[in-house]
Amino acid sequence: MKLKIIITYEDGWYISSCPNLPGCHSQGRTTKEAFANIEDAIKGYIASYVKHKEPLPVQPFIEKQIEVKYDSISASIR
Known part of the structure; x- marks a missing residue:
């Protein structure tokens, strides 16, 4: 079984999740x-x-990366 692992960094810790x-x-x-x-x-x-003896609740994972331009967000909140 292949599973997706995501690592993020927060307050000195690397948080891993599946x-x-x-x-x-x-x-x-x-x-x-x-x-x-x-x-x-x-x-x-x-x-x-x-x-x-319970079924494993494996959920499908859909991944998509998007690009957000910081300048346009910054300008819209000024």
Whole structure:
């Protein structure tokens, strides 16, 4: 199973999340640690569903990148 992992940076922590698995998040002080921790979180997440014999709520993830021009936003709020 291939899953999407997203890493963001906030207040000294790299926050990792898996948008395919609702509520599956972790963190680390480095990106390497955040990736390792989210992998552990995913394994635990899946194991919990298997243990309780529940279907895994894998959600499709649609990705699109957009470009927002800062100057146009800045000008519109002046």
